Structures are given as structure tokens and as C-alpha cells.
Amino acid sequence: MQQQEHVSEETAKMNEIMGKEGPDIEGQGTPVQDILKAEPEAQKQAPQVMKDSIRTGQGAANAKPSTSRSFSTLTRRRQQDLTTSTHLPSSLDPSMIPTAAQRATYTDSHPPAPPSVQDTKTGHKFPLPSLPLPPTARKDERYDPIVTQLTNLLMRDGKKATAQRNMTTILTHLRTSPAPVYNPTRPLLPGAPPASHLPLHPILYLTLAIDSVAPLLRIRSQRGAAGGGVALQIPVPLGLRQRRRQAFMWILDAAEKRQNRGSGRDMFATRVAEELVGIVEGRSGVWERRAAVHRLGTTSRSNLTYGSRGRR
Amino acid sequence: MSTPICLRCLRRSLFPPISSRAAKLAATRAAFSTTPSRSANPPKKQSTTAKRDTSKTKSLRLSKNKRVVTGRPPAPGERKALRKRVVLSNSNALEVAGLEDFTAENVRRATLLRQLEGRVVGFGDATVNVLRALEGFKPTQGWGLFRRPASLVRAETVELGEMMQTLKGEKSMLSLLLAGERGSGKSVLQLQAMAVAYLQGWIIVHIPEAKDITIGHTAFQPVKTTDGQTIYIQPQYTAELLDKIAQANRGILSDLRLSRQHQLPIPIQSNISLARLVELGANDPQLAWPIWQALWAELTAPSQPDKQGLHRPPVLVSADGVDHIMRNSAYIDVETKPIHSHELAIVRDFTALLAGKTALPNGGMVLAAISKSTAANSPTFAAAHGHPRQFARASRDRRPKLPEWNPYDSLDQRVAEVMENVEVKNVDGLSKQEARSVMEYYARSGMMRGTITEGLVSEKWTLAGGGLVGELEKGAVRARF
Incomplete structure (x- = not known):
């Protein structure tokens, strides 16, 4: 069946015969504004916005929309969330960062804007805060997200102040104990700073330990799926908070099994902190638990399609 | 009422009868204990009933109920020492x-x-x-x-x-x-x-x-003073205190010597240095109290700078x-x-x-x-x-x-x-200037992150109850990272 040509194709052929330039049909279709411009009948039926744009002459500017989008439709990559944004060194190529000379040229060519009310801070009884407000300025988010999450996991019987004190003890222990010695057989997250930097950045230390030992997946046991009363092991990927939670629960288990050397109310927190140091130094048994989960995930990866292929 | 019995107990502890059995007991028990030594180590009861057959007990036995002890348990006093370190x-x-x-x-x-x-x-x-x-x-x-x-x-x-x-x-x-x-x-x-x-x-x-x-x-015992009052001395505590005095002031006390005779239970040299005197008391709790008195008599004696060892x-x-x-x-x-x-x-x-x-x-x-x-x-x-x-x-x-x-x-x-x-x-609390100084010290030690600005100092100072230095430290260095 011979189909009628598209209006753009027709115009393109016509123009080719006449020796003129026409719409580029190889790249994309004709914008609707072009069609409307040529056909006054269709203009009457067009929406008001288009009529307005044709009248003001903006239609010409919209004639050829750019081929690239101003936004990205790619989903955000998980990898970025795994590292805390503030502490880990930038992974950008040094050549992409402007040099000092380039920055100087830029600042010369762009004189600074006149100071705003925020900067001058005059005319107020209490000075205005500098904007943008830091993320920790809000009451509910005053601590680092990982510290908040782990404090809640440490909490027993709803005693949050006790949990906060324990978290303080953990971070103080990380600050005051000697710098860890990395174990090459237990690689930490890529981009980990030198070990000597860790004690002065206790939250980075904590994040590195937790994220390094966090499992990527969990095993879901689907009952009755494998047949014969055997559960089918299905690996399920975990989100960032889930991974951290799993890792910290393992650490709490390991800390409970350690023996106290001292007495007093800070002993459990001290044991947790010792376990964290053990993880970074590669001595902890939590690494084995992580490896076991990952091994099981590898062997049962064929079960991933269980949901899509339906029940047997 | 059981008052007479209780009184007898106390009187007995006050004036211990000298007997060979009591002396033996005193040698074995600790220097001081709030519990009588007899109830601390009760004699083992003669088992009159037949031994229970453990194989026929009906209690639930689970492997998880067993307490597994691994490694050396902490020595007595080790746990407290770690806490007080x-x-x-x-x-x-x-x-x-x-x-x-x-x-x-x-x-x-x-x-x-x-x-x-x-x-x-x-x-x-x-x-x-x-x-x-x-x-x-x-x-x-x-x-x-x-x-x-x-x-x-x-x-x-x-x-x-x-x-x-x-x-x-x-x-x-x-x-x-x-x-x-x-x-x-x-x-x-x-x-x-x-x-x-x-x-x-x-x-x-x-x-x-x-x-x-x-x-x-800590142990205590009554003594009569010269004016007839009863006071209570604490031999062990006094000995510990003398030990601290000896360690801290060794340099000065070793240059000083006795200026007068003291009534002490043991014979000592008349020109012994005060450091040596204090050490004698620190080593023996029974001597601690008389030596404490002698030390204070020496320290409150008028100074004689022209005589060697008698300046105070x-x-x-x-x-x-x-x-x-x-x-x-x-x-x-x-x-x-x-x-x-x-x-x-x-x-x-x-x-x-x-x-x-x-x-x-x-x-x-x-x-x-x-x-x-x-x-x-x-x-x-x-x-x-x-x-x-x-x-x-x-x-x-x-x-x-x-x-x-x-x-x-x-x-x-x-x-x-x-x-x-x-x-x-x-x-009282610190002034804001002092608070700034101490916060700059925190920052230069690497324990506090961020720039010390006037606003930050003011904030921490206010949150610390008007510059209470302990609270300032808690707010700036300990609880926040």
C-alpha cells in the first residue's frame, strides 16, 4: 500500500527540485510551528500559546529545537551516594579543574556583584544568617546522616540520649586510638584516604568502616518455589541505608560477643569501637559474613528471574 | 530488739581480744571489709542428702544456655583501674x-x-x-x-x-x-x-x-586525743595520702630534716629527712597516723632559714x-x-x-x-x-x-x-574573649573542625550556659563532630 508522503518529505523533495534548502528530514521531523506558519487554516485551530508565539515572532527561534536536552534522563548513579560528599577527595581529573591563572582571569572579567542585604547585614536587630544555610543548621538534621542512622540502631528501650552518649564514646575512641594499619587482603572502599588521616576525621573513619563491610545484597528465601519443600534462594539488591543497617547489625552482634576488659557504662560502646577498628584493619569476623552473603548471591544468581518467568 | 547483741558485736570489733585464733583470722583476712570474715567464707555444709542424679534432671538443656568463658578474665581491680585511668x-x-x-x-x-x-x-x-x-x-x-x-x-x-x-x-x-x-x-x-x-x-x-x-x-579506728575527745583515724587512707605527699614533694622534703623530737612507735634518727619520714608512714599503715601528726608539727614549725634543713x-x-x-x-x-x-x-x-x-x-x-x-x-x-x-x-x-x-x-x-x-x-563562666581563645586551641589541636568566627564563639558560649568551660568543651569537642 502506497502511503501518502509526510508533509515534510514532500516539501523537502519540492525544494530539492526547485534548488532550494528545505527541512532536514534526515535528522528530525518538521516542527509543528513550521507547518502552522505555512497553513493559515490550521493556525486558526492551533492552541493559544502557539498563536501568541507566532504573532510575537518567537516561533522562528523555536523553529529548530536543539538536539540536546538541558536535563539528564539517566537515573542517578548509586555509587555517588556511597561516599560522603564532604570528606572523600574529589575524583575529578585535575585537567578539568580550572587553574589559578584561569580563575584569576575569570574573576577579573566578572566584577563582583554589589553586596546584598545578607552580606552587609545592616538594619537588623539580630544579624541575618549567611545563605545558603548549612545542611546541619536544621534541628532534625544536625548530625551526619550516617551518625543519625547508627545512633538509632544503637538505641535500646527508646533511650536516645544514652544512644547518643554511646555514639560519642565510639567516635571519641576512634579519635584517640592509634591510626589503623590497612590490610591489603581486605580492600576497603576505593578512594579511601591514608590511614593516618582517619583519627582526626572520626565520621569518615566510621563511614569507611561501615560502607566497606556493607553487603550489596541479601538473600530472600522463597518458600515452595524450588519444589520439594526447599526454599528458593533469591538475591535481592539492597539500598544504601539497608546496606549500612545490615553492616551495623553484624557489628553489634560481634561487639556483644567480645569480652569486657573494664567496667562502667561506656563498655559496650568501647567494644563497638574496637570492632570498627578491627574492620578497617581487616581483623573482624564481619568480613566473613559479608563474603558468605556475596558467595550465596553468586551461586543463586540464576534464581534472579524467578519473579518474571512465573511460578513453575 | 536486738540492740544488746549488736552492741556486743561493735564492742568486740573495737577492742579485739588477743587470741591465737583471732590472730590467725586477722592474718588471713583483708585490711578492711564491711562484711564479717566469717560470713564472707561460710564453712561448707556437710551434704546429708543423697547426691542428686544429674542424668535424670528434667531441666531443659540447650547448648545456647551454656556460658562459654574464653580467655583470661580480668584480674581483681583491673576493671576499675581501666575505668579510673x-x-x-x-x-x-x-x-x-x-x-x-x-x-x-x-x-x-x-x-x-x-x-x-x-x-x-x-x-x-x-x-x-x-x-x-x-x-x-x-x-x-x-x-x-x-x-x-x-x-x-x-x-x-x-x-x-x-x-x-x-x-x-x-x-x-x-x-x-x-x-x-x-x-x-x-x-x-x-x-x-x-x-x-x-x-x-x-x-x-x-x-x-x-x-x-x-x-x-576505708578502715577506721578510734583514738583518744589529749583533750579527751574521741576521734577516728583511717590508717590505710592516711598511708595513701602520705604516699601522694611523698611522691609529689620529694624534691623539697628531701632537703628538710626534723627539727624536734616526736613520739613515734618506732625509733628513728633525729636528723632524718622529712621525705624519708613520710615514706615510713606511707609504707606502714600502722605508723601512718603518728607520722602524719609529726609531719604537720614539722610543717607548721617556724622557719629557721639560717640552719640547714630547718627552713620551712x-x-x-x-x-x-x-x-x-x-x-x-x-x-x-x-x-x-x-x-x-x-x-x-x-x-x-x-x-x-x-x-x-x-x-x-x-x-x-x-x-x-x-x-x-x-x-x-x-x-x-x-x-x-x-x-x-x-x-x-x-x-x-x-x-x-x-x-x-x-x-x-x-x-x-x-x-x-x-x-x-x-x-x-x-x-563563673568564661568571657567571650576567653571562650574564643580556648576554641582556637581546640581548632589548632585538630579536635574541632571549621573556622572560629565570632558568631560560632557566641553560639557555643551561649549554649554552654554563659561560657561554662566544661559545657563549652562538651559542645565544641565532645558531642559534636
């Missing part, structure tokens, strides 16, 4: 460049000391050893976060240092009580006074926790947490009445100095500090150092109001007499 250094903290020390030079001259005001100043190694021997550092203070011990020289420190220079020059004596909110720096001010005293060549006697004397954790330096006597010795102690006498703390011999000597009844003819200072974290209830003492609660209420009402005595509280006559002439120094 004082850490004075953090090797991870950054070295603060240009941190000055308290030296003999800048402590002796008032102008140099005044120049240090508002700056954080470290303690030298020798000073740290002395302060450590005196137990001036406490585990709850934040020494373990920084590279080496250092403290802020505040206006009160300078004032105290100048006072001590005057007292040394005039050979006069002053009793001072440090009061103030919890975390306001009373104990650290006392520590600085000890450091200044050490560098000025004073003899230092320090009771680190007055609570330890009165809570009944000024003395700093300090005690922390004195509200615990301003009430009844936990000990009871033969009539099961509570013993007042002032009947305990060491406390009696200290309060005599505090009240000025015992003079220090070579100059000296008695520096007591109250404790707010372990505050003991002592209404008379609280009224004597200013009834802070009533003052707080008065300031809120904006009506000046004199402290009133609560008519339902019983007045403690002994405490009232002691506190009559004691000067009270209220330790």
Missing part, C-alpha cells in the same frame, strides 16, 4: 605551635603571669608528674583528647597566682572556698593553683576526692568535693550513732586549717572546692557558700533578696563554725 595525651591530636608552659619564671613574676591571661598554657613534664602524683587530673576531664595537658589561664588563675605570691612574701595564710556551677572549672583552677605552688617551691597536700574519706570504704616553705592544702565532709559520714560509732565527718582525724585537721584554727606560720593557702556533679546534701554548708538556688530565684524576680535559712533544716553547728571565716570565691 587518666589519659593525658592523644597522639592523634595535632601539636599546637607556640604553646607556652607554666615555668618557675613566669609564675614568680606578676607581670609575666598577667601576660599569659586569656591564653592556653601547657604544663611542663615535671609539673605533670607532680600533678599526676597528687591525682589532680581527673578521668572525666578532657585531657585525653589533646596532645599534652594544657589549660586556659583565666582571670581567676592570675588572681590566685598573685595572691599566692603575696602570701609567700608576707608569710600569711588564706582560706578560700571555690564555688560555682558544674563544669565551671573549679577543679582545674585548683589544679592550676597546685601547678603554681609547685613552681614557686611550695609543699602541696591535696585530697583529690573528699568523698573517699567519708563514704565508709609555704604550704598549699587543697581538697576537692568538700561538701562531702560537711555532713555526717557513713561510719557509725559504738552506740550506732552516725559519726560526723569532722570527728574523722584527717577531716578534723583539714577543717582546722580551713577555719584558721591551725595557723601556717610560714605562709600558705587552704583551697577547698565544692563538687556539683556529686553534690552532697548539706544545708548548713550550702547556706554558708551562698545558697545559689535562692540567689537564682532572686535574680529572676529582679528583687534583691537575702538568703533565708529554711527553718525545717537542722543547723550543723560544727560546719557553721568552720565556715565562719572562709572566703568564698564564685567561679
